[in-house]
Amino acid sequence: MAREGLGLEITELRLGLPGEPKSLVSINKNEKKRMFSEIDGNGDNEKKSNTGGNLKTTESKAQVVGWPPVCSYRKKNSMNETTKMYVKVSMDGAPFLRKIDLGMHKGYSELALALEKLFGCYGMGEALKDPENCEHVPIYEDKEGDWMLVGDVPWEMFMESCKRLRIMKRSDAWQIEKTYIEIDEIKEKNV
Amino acid sequence: MNYFPDEVIEHIFEYVGSHRDRNALSLVCRSWYRIERCTREKVFIGNCYSITPERLIQRFPSLKSLTLKGKPHFADFSLVPHGWGGFVYPWIEALAKGKVALEELRLKRMVVSDESLELLSRAFPNFKSLVLVSCEEFTTDGLAAIAANCKWLRELDLQENEVDDHKGQWLSCFPDSCTSLVSLNFACLKGEINTGVLERLVARSPNLKSLRLNRSVPLDALQRILARAPQLVDLGVGSLVHDPAMETFAKLMTTMNKCKSITSLSGFLEVTPRCLTAMYPILPKLTSLNLSYAAGIPGSDLIKLIRHCKKLQRLWIMDSIGDKGLGVVANTCKELQELRVFPSDNIGQHAAVTEKGLVAISMGCPKLHSLLYFCHQMTNAALITVAKNCPNFIRFRLAILDATKPDPDTNQPLDEGFGAIVQSCRRLRRLSLSGQLTDKVFLYIGMYAEQLEMLSIAFAGESDKGMLYVLNGCKKLRKLEIRDCPFGNTALLTDVGKYETMRSLWMSSCEVTVGACKVLAMKMPRLNVEIFNENEPADCEPDDVQKVEKMYLYRTLAGKRKDAPEYVWTL
Numbered sequence: 001m002a003r004e005g006l007g008l009e010i011t012e013l014r015l016g017l018p019g020e021p022k023s024l025v026s027i028n029k030n031e032k033k034r035m036f037s038e039i040d041g042n043g044d045n046e047k048k049s050n051t052g053g054n055l056k057t058t059e060s061k062a063q064v065v066g067w068p069p070v071c072s073y074r075k076k077n078s079m080n081e082t083t084k085m086y087v088k089v090s091m092d093g094a095p096f097l098r099k100i101d102l103g104m105h106k107g108y109s110e111l112a113l114a115l116e117k118l119f120g121c122y123g124m125g126e127a128l129k130d131p132e133n134c135e136h137v138p139i140y141e142d143k144e145g146d147w148m149l150v151g152d153v154p155w156e157m158f159m160e161s162c163k164r165l166r167i168m169k170r171s172d173a174w175q176i177e178k179t180y181i182e183i184d185e186i187k188e189k190n191v
Numbered sequence: 192m193n194y195f196p197d198e199v200i201e202h203i204f205e206y207v208g209s210h211r212d213r214n215a216l217s218l219v220c221r222s223w224y225r226i227e228r229c230t231r232e233k234v235f236i237g238n239c240y241s242i243t244p245e246r247l248i249q250r251f252p253s254l255k256s257l258t259l260k261g262k263p264h265f266a267d268f269s270l271v272p273h274g275w276g277g278f279v280y281p282w283i284e285a286l287a288k289g290k291v292a293l294e295e296l297r298l299k300r301m302v303v304s305d306e307s308l309e310l311l312s313r314a315f316p317n318f319k320s321l322v323l324v325s326c327e328e329f330t331t332d333g334l335a336a337i338a339a340n341c342k343w344l345r346e347l348d349l350q351e352n353e354v355d356d357h358k359g360q361w362l363s364c365f366p367d368s369c370t371s372l373v374s375l376n377f378a379c380l381k382g383e384i385n386t387g388v389l390e391r392l393v394a395r396s397p398n399l400k401s402l403r404l405n406r407s408v409p410l411d412a413l414q415r416i417l418a419r420a421p422q423l424v425d426l427g428v429g430s431l432v433h434d435p436a437m438e439t440f441a442k443l444m445t446t447m448n449k450c451k452s453i454t455s456l457s458g459f460l461e462v463t464p465r466c467l468t469a470m471y472p473i474l475p476k477l478t479s480l481n482l483s484y485a486a487g488i489p490g491s492d493l494i495k496l497i498r499h500c501k502k503l504q505r506l507w508i509m510d511s512i513g514d515k516g517l518g519v520v521a522n523t524c525k526e527l528q529e530l531r532v533f534p535s536d537n538i539g540q541h542a543a544v545t546e547k548g549l550v551a552i553s554m555g556c557p558k559l560h561s562l563l564y565f566c567h568q569m570t571n572a573a574l575i576t577v578a579k580n581c582p583n584f585i586r587f588r589l590a591i592l593d594a595t596k597p598d599p600d601t602n603q604p605l606d607e608g609f610g611a612i613v614q615s616c617r618r619l620r621r622l623s624l625s626g627q628l629t630d631k632v633f634l635y636i637g638m639y640a641e642q643l644e645m646l647s648i649a650f651a652g653e654s655d656k657g658m659l660y661v662l663n664g665c666k667k668l669r670k671l672e673i674r675d676c677p678f679g680n681t682a683l684l685t686d687v688g689k690y691e692t693m694r695s696l697w698m699s700s701c702e703v704t705v706g707a708c709k710v711l712a713m714k715m716p717r718l719n720v721e722i723f724n725e726n727e728p729a730d731c732e733p734d735d736v737q738k739v740e741k742m743y744l745y746r747t748l749a750g751k752r753k754d755a756p757e758y759v760w761t762l
Contacts, residue, residue: 066268066674067649068534068565068590069623073325073351073379077460078486078509079536106353156269 065154072156076103085159091119091136091167102162107155112138119167137168200226210235232256237694239277239301240719243749244285255294256320257286261301263697263743264647265672267325270699270741272725274756280307281754287314295320295346302326308333312340319371320346330355331382338364345398346374356382363388372396376403378427378458386412394419403427406460414443417450425455425479428470433463440469447472457481457507464492474499478526481507483533494519507531510544510565517548521555529561534592546573553580561586569626570598574608578615587612588623594650597627604628610635613643623647633657637664645670658682662689672697680707687714695745706735708742712762719751720744720762 070078079085085102098118105111115138138150142161150158150165204227207213217227233256236242248254261277279301286293293315303326311318318341323329331354337347338361362384365372372392377384384407393399393416402420404413406429413428433440453473462485477500482488488496490511497516500506503524510532512520520527530552532544544566550573552559560583569591597604605626613619613636620642624632628651636643637660644667652658658678661671663686671693679702690696690711705722712720723741724733751761 064594066265066270067594068592069268069647069649070534070565071267071325071351072269073353074483074533077379078484078533154269 065157075156075160079103087140087162087164089115089118089165089167092169092172094119100165102159108151108158111150115165115167135170137170138165139168140165197222197226201230204230208233229253233295234258236260238745238747239279239282240749240752241694241745241747244282245289246748248285248289248291254286254291256297257282257293257295258297258299259301260299263672263695264300264670265674265697265699266300270674271743272723272756272758275723275759276752276754276756277301278307278754279303280310283307283311283314291315292317294318295322297322297324298326299324300326303329303333305329305333305336309336312336317343319343320348322346322348322350323352324350325352327353331357331361331380334377335361335364338362338369339366342366342369343371344369345371347372348374348376348401349379350376352379354380356380358382360385360388362392365392367395370395371398373398374401374425375399376401376427378403378405378429378460380405380407383407386416390415390419396420397422399423401425401455403458404429406430410443410466411439414439414446417443417446421446421449422452423450424452425457426450426453427458428456428462429458430461431459431463431466431469432461433466440466443469444472451476453477455479455481457484459485459488462487464488467492467496470496471499475501478502479505481505483507483509483531485509486535490516498523500524501526503527505529507533509533509535511535513543514545514548514551517544518551518555521551524556526558527552527556528558530556530559531563532565533563534565543567546570549573550576553577557581558583560584563588563590563623565590565592567592568596568599569605569608570600571603571605571608571611572598572600574605575611578608578611582615582617584612584616584619586621587616587619588621588647589625590623591625594625595627604632606631606635610639613639618642621645624651625649627651629653630657630660633660637661640665642667644668646672648673648676650675652676652678655679655682659685662686668692669694671695673699673701675700677702679703683707684711687711690715690718690744691746693746695743697741697743698739699741701739703739703742704735705733705737705739708739709735709762711744717746717748718744719747721755722760722762724758724760 086099087102088097089100090097100111100114100118102111105114139147140150140158140162141164142148143163147166153161200223204213204216207216210233213227213231217224228250230253231251232253234247234251234254235258236247237260239259239261259279259282261279262271262275265271266275277300279298287310294317296311296318297320303323308329311321313336321337321344329352334347337344369392375392384405386408389408390412393402399420400423402416402423402425404416404427408416408429410431410433413431417423417426447469450473454476456470456473456477456479459482464487467488474496480500480503482493482496486509488511490513493508493512494516497512497519501523504526506520506524506527506529508531512532517532520530532548544564546566546569549564549566549569553576557580559581562584563586566589569589598608606629609622609624609628609632613622617639619640622636622640622643622645624647630653633652633656636646643665646661646665646668648671655678657676658673659682661668662682674697678698683698683703684707708720708722712718721743722739723743725740755761
């Protein structure tokens with residue numbers, strides 16, 4: 001977990017709530033890592049713009065571990081069977097996509113095995129532990145449309161937020177990162 | 192009483208069943224302690240690390256039934272990392288060594304290996320009843336051992352466990368000579384079962400009263416099974432999906448008409464809503480209905496069902512029923528005592544559940560005493576009304592999906608609403624809070640919640656005062672669990688003796704530091720103060736000023752436990 005001040009990334013796993021951190025209490029102002037934030041009462045479903053040097057505030061859904069307090073067994077088993085957790089998986093260079101049922105797997109290691117079987121790309125398990133050094137990197141698109149590295153958040157949270165998977169070649173990853181950096185630079189210039 | 196011979200006192204004690212009463216008896220005098228301990232057959236241990244199995248066996252030589260709980264409650268919400276503990280094997284091993292004539296074992300939130308199930312099945316010739324709730328690590332191989340070896344098995348009840356299904360034929364392992372089953376619940380198993388084997392098992396179990404199937408049992412098999420067990424009292428339907436053969440459906444309806452004793456219904460893990468009409472013959476007699484896993488039933492069908500359930504005492508349902516549906520419940524189920532409304536995934540596709548539903552229930556169901564309610568919003572006015580209408584609450588658990596949401600009408604915190612609940616419900620034993628809350632709600636809780644035993648707090652409060660109000664005021668507090676609240680060292684350390692009167696305290700993402708936990712551990716040797724350290728490397732000593740991410744402390748006579756994983760530090 002990042003220990004710096006208000007430079008918290010949206011995508012970072014936090015045990016507190018997202019939204020603009022406003023301290024409700026008289027805690028030591030230097031302990032910024034522990035802010036009890038309020039979700040803004042209005043505009044919950046609108047994305048706030050990046051102006052005014054504000055943090056990128058997230059819309060609506062809190063990605064908080066363990067809230068609402070539904071036990072993990074129930075979470076996994078109360079889904080309508082017609083909306084099973086099938087997500088598309090694409091692999092760079094493969095001629096067609098596959099589908100995988102996230103609900104069938106108990107954790108990242110099982111997922112890695114399943115992906116390896118589907119595409120014959122070995123080393124997926126290692127990729128999850130050490131993304132820097134592997135040829136293939138698994139990434140996923142979350143509910144907010146961002147592409148994230150697989151493996152950072154708890155498994156249950158990943159299952160809930162993953163919309164699709166992609167197995168990227170390491171070389172491609174650099175390309176995309178470069179593009180994002182360029183986009184950010186352009187945004188900064190325009191602010 | 193001193194002039195009665197022991198046999199007379201023993202006989203009188205036979206009529207005293209509850210654990211609390213028995214505990215009270217044992218404190219009266221030495222001879223009552225002795226008589227009580229020699230005659231006690233059932234023991235409940237709320238925290239498996241509070242005592243060693245050896246000590247238990249020594250005190251209660253007549254032990255026949257043991258209930259054990261392992262992980263802390265917040266483990267249900269993924270707050271306890273994997274491998275924390277709660278292993279049952281040492282207990283079973285000790286019971287076997289001590290030649291305990293074990294007949295019943297009930298476990299909750301424990302780690303149960305196949306090895307332990309195998310030992311259990313072989314070491315206790317009179318073993319009759321196994322109940323596993325929210326446990327993990329075992330597979331169908333372990334179940335096969337139980338089925339094969341427990342000659343007098345009456346009850347095998349698996350609730351909400353994570354079971355690895357090895358697709359073996361565990362059901363076939365019940366020998367033909369096994370005819371003693373009273374209760375069989377395997378709803379949580381994911382794999383296929385041999386329906387022929389199941390039918391034959393049911394056919395040779397004349398005492399079978401409770402049967403809960405998993406989703407692999409199709410409609411035609413359900414009909415055949417029910418035809419062989421018209422004496423059932425509790426039925427869990429796994430799958431009720433449309434069968435193209437119309438006669439099967441008609442047969443099922445006829446069979447349901449013959450099941451005159453069913454008062455409890457659950458399941459519907461897979462369901463085609465129009466098949467629910469097959470259940471209509473039994474609805475008027477139902478006292479317990481659990482549709483909380485029936486994600487395939489839309490709100491409109493839920494409402495249609497409920498209209499027939501005039502005798503319901505317990506209802507577990509998903510929020511797809513909506514406020515309107517809860518109004519129907521309020522008008523229909525006048526005997527309702529327990530209600531649980533769970534959140535479904537279909538956000539936006541149906542009417543939400545809000546404070547309106549709860550108010551309607553409180554007006555229509557005066558006998559309500561137990562509530563678990565997930566909703567989109569709550570108001571102070573609604574809570575005040577509910578408190579007035581239902582003063583008999585024993586359990587009141589409210590979970591607003593947006594954890595810090597204030598009263599949407601007034602934009603105020605929900606302090607006054609919960610305050611009204613604790614003031615009105617003098618018998619309240621369990622309370623879970625949510626919504627925007629200041630220290631004031633804790634002042635009310637400390638002042639009025641005299642019978643409160645368990646309190647769950649999340650994202651609430653403003654200062655240490657909040658936690659102190661509770662610790663000072665709630666004399667009967669046994670379990671306190673807190674997450675993401677601004678309670679710190681002062682609150683933790685002001686009254687250290689209090690924790691020996693409680694089973695446990697959980698604090699995560701609060702303001703407590705390592706140093707304070709060390710002080711507490713030093714002052715209170717009969718507490719285990721555990722800190723979970725998931726991010727730092729195992730050998731890295733944390734700074735005293737560092738905030739503790741997760742702390743779990745509990746009173747114990749067993750000392751520091753030896754099975755803690757690397758990330759747990761017992762101070």
